[in-house]
Amino acid sequence: MKNEYLFVYGTLQREFNNPFAKFLRKNAVYIGEGYIRGKKYQISWYPGIRKSFFKKDKVYGELYRVENPKRLFKVLDRYEDATIYNIGKYEYIRKKWPVITKSRLYKAWVYFYKS
Numbered sequence: 001m002k003n004e005y006l007f008v009y010g011t012l013q014r015e016f017n018n019p020f021a022k023f024l025r026k027n028a029v030y031i032g033e034g035y036i037r038g039k040k041y042q043i044s045w046y047p048g049i050r051k052s053f054f055k056k057d058k059v060y061g062e063l064y065r066v067e068n069p070k071r072l073f074k075v076l077d078r079y080e081d082a083t084i085y086n087i088g089k090y091e092y093i094r095k096k097w098p099v100i101t102k103s104r105l106y107k108a109w110v111y112f113y114k115s
Contacts, residue, residue, distance in 0.1 A: 004069040005108035007036060007099045009061030010047040012076070020079045027072045028064035034101040035060045036110060043091075048113025051097065063099050063108060073109070080111045090114065 082092035
């Protein structure tokens with residue numbers, strides 16, 4: 001089975017102790033720090049990012065290998081108000097995007113801000 005990865009850049013990172021960050025840590029394996037090409041914005045008390053193709057635009061965060069993608073994304077998509085489809089009134093869309101780490105390039109799921 002192919003590994004699935006998730007890149008997080010906000011309230012799901014290890015420094016947070018909310019129930020969803022804890023859920024992620026119990027259901028995924030921390031790979032390390034990395035970054036994506038994107039721009040980070042402060043939406044409210046939480047951040048959001050938009051894609052970018054410019055080398056100077058980097059958003060730093062953490063990369064995880066997901067143990068049970070179906071279970072994990074069912075919970076986290078609700079928390080993030082996200083979908084993988086670009087329809088509906090969801091605040092985020094979850095898409096695969098390149099993540100750069102010290103050792104290699106990964107293709108990981110990322111929550112992008114829609115509005």
